[in-house]
Amino acid sequence: MQDYEQKQPSRISFKFDITSFIGLCGAMYLAYSVHVKNVENTQKVNALLQKYEQTLDAAIAGDKVTLARYQANVEKILNSLTPEERKLMLSLLTTNNVKN
Incomplete structure (x- = not known):
């Protein structure tokens, strides 16, 4: 029974291969590109809100x-x-x- 317990592989193992590396790089690139697109969209929405605020201020002042x-x-x-x-x-x- 002791031999069996010693031969059991550890539950956590790290295996490195090229497909995992390419997959990780692809996932990181996709996450970065989505982040950049979200930043661009946020800037566009912010610009629209500023324009709306200026229009509303002008209408109230008028x-x-x-x-x-x-x-x-x-x-x-x-x-x-x-x-x-x-x-x-x-x-x-x-x-x-x-x-x-």
């Missing part, structure tokens, strides 16, 4: 009633925040206005 309602809503939101949150939100708004 309509006096909508602009007044928007400003009143922003004021209500600011009033509902804690002083720390309000300070942070105001700094974000001023940074956004400077950026545009």
Whole structure:
């Protein structure tokens, strides 16, 4: 019985051959190419969102009633925040206005 236990191969074994290596390289290439395509698509979506945001901002600024309602809503939101949150939100708004 001892001979049998000694002859058992280990359960974890590593075998290296060229087909496994080619398969691994192919899988890595596919993963990289999918990642690059996802990054490109994310950049396209981001550009579209920025364009939409600019169009929406222009539409709100062009309509006096909508602009007044928007400003009143922003004021209500600011009033509902804690002083720390309000300070942070105001700094974000001023940074956004400077950026545009």
